Amino acid sequence: MTVQADAVLKVSVWRSSGPGGVAAGEGRFETFEVPRHPSQTVLDVVTHIQRHCDPTLGYRFACRVGVCGSCAMVVNSEARWTCRTHVDKVAEGGRLEVAPLRNLPVIRDLATDMSAFFDKWARARGQFAGTRSRREGFAVVEPDSEARRQVDLGIECIGCGVCYSSCDVVEWKPDYLGPAAMNRAWTLVNDVRDTARAERLAAVAGDAGCHACHTHMSCTERCPKHLPLTAAIAGLKRETTRALLRGEL
Amino acid sequence: MTPRAQAWLWLAQRLSAVVLAFAVVVHLATMVYAVRSGLSAGEILDRTRGNLPWLLFYSSFVVAIAVHLPIGLRNVLAEVLGWRGPLLEIATAILSAGLLVWGLRAAWAVYAPGAA
Numbered sequence: 390m391t392v393q394a395d396a397v398l399k400v401s402v403w404r405s406s407g408p409g410g411v412a413a414g415e416g417r418f419e420t421f422e423v424p425r426h427p428s429q430t431v432l433d434v435v436t437h438i439q440r441h442c443d444p445t446l447g448y449r450f451a452c453r454v455g456v457c458g459s460c461a462m463v464v465n466s467e468a469r470w471t472c473r474t475h476v477d478k479v480a481e482g483g484r485l486e487v488a489p490l491r492n493l494p495v496i497r498d499l500a501t502d503m504s505a506f507f508d509k510w511a512r513a514r515g516q517f518a519g520t521r522s523r524r525e526g527f528a529v530v531e532p533d534s535e536a537r538r539q540v541d542l543g544i545e546c547i548g549c550g551v552c553y554s555s556c557d558v559v560e561w562k563p564d565y566l567g568p569a570a571m572n573r574a575w576t577l578v579n580d581v582r583d584t585a586r587a588e589r590l591a592a593v594a595g596d597a598g599c600h601a602c603h604t605h606m607s608c609t610e611r612c613p614k615h616l617p618l619t620a621a622i623a624g625l626k627r628e629t630t631r632a633l634l635r636g637e638l
Numbered sequence: 639m640t641p642r643a644q645a646w647l648w649l650a651q652r653l654s655a656v657v658l659a660f661a662v663v664v665h666l667a668t669m670v671y672a673v674r675s676g677l678s679a680g681e682i683l684d685r686t687r688g689n690l691p692w693l694l695f696y697s698s699f700v701v702a703i704a705v706h707l708p709i710g711l712r713n714v715l716a717e718v719l720g721w722r723g724p725l726l727e728i729a730t731a732i733l734s735a736g737l738l739v740w741g742l743r744a745a746w747a748v749y750a751p752g753a754a
Contacts, residue, residue: 561718591642594644600645
């Protein structure tokens with residue numbers, strides 16, 4: 390897209406109102422004018438505001454190329470990676486609205502506290518549990534096996550929190566594990582080397598786990614890596630049901 | 639309630655949904671068919687009194703509702719109102735028992751001769 394030399398973008402940015410306000414989720418939108426550039430990303434816009442308009446703006450980023458997953462924010466009402474979102478694709482009438490991820494406490498302005506998100510990975514038993522030591526040879530996993538294919542479908546998650554921010558059930562049930570944690574659990578349930586299957590299925594069962602998923606598919610639709618997160622949760626429903634009927638849950 | 643019990647509830651709601659999908663279609667189709675030449679209480683009772691298949695059909699319909707509805711309502715109340723804990727379980731269990739008792743009573747009333 391060609392951009393006029395004097396084109397300006399009006400950007401509404403969420404500003405939290407001090408430490409007390411942060412805890413209460415309070416704040417307001419503040420509007421900035423940012424010059425338009427070709428191939429400009431939303432992260433470029435936020436960086437411009439911090440460097441040229443208000444150095445107190447708080448936000449988080451690292452790699453700038455869609456690898457680290459740290460720059461996710463809500464842009465025009467949808468959670469996205471700001472580094473991989475071109476302004477051309479999302480600006481409506483030359484306007485942008487940038488807010489912190491939903492369903493997570495705000496540390497400051499656009500930066501959220503991801504602790505609860507990653508604690509839930511641990512609660513869903515997202516840690517690999519193997520039996521081999523480093524002195525033993527590699528385990529053989531057939532690349533074409535169904536289990537390995539299922540792992541491939543979900544293994545590329547980088548923990549950006551976009552799915553978690555987009556999930557209605559997380560909003561309704563703060564203890565709900567969320568799509569990313571359960572996707573991680575699903576990759577391990579399908580890992581033939583893993584030995585904690587029963588404990589993991591027990592960890593993801595019930596009202597705070599896979600059985601609370603409404604299959605709205607917001608996570609699948611919004612995932613920047615297009616991972617089939619809803620299908621992973623459905624897989625956990627199937628496996629927990631099998632375990633339940635066998636008396637193993 | 640343990641996650642295991644919650645998983646049983648989830649399974650019970652899915653299985654009851656299968657029964658309801660069938661029962662609702664039969665119920666609606668019967669209504670549409672039955673009202674073609676006008677509908678009266680007498681016509682309904684003529685069809686249902688002493689008719690064991692209809693009693694079994696509506697009894698299974700009632701059981702499926704008594705299982706399905708309280709579990710769904712329990713989820714709605716927990717998600718929309720944030721109501722959790724033993725009181726919610728007790729309230730939805732009472733609702734389930736009520737649906738079962740009054741539903742079966744209604745099915746029996748249109749089956750048993752002279753009961754209505």
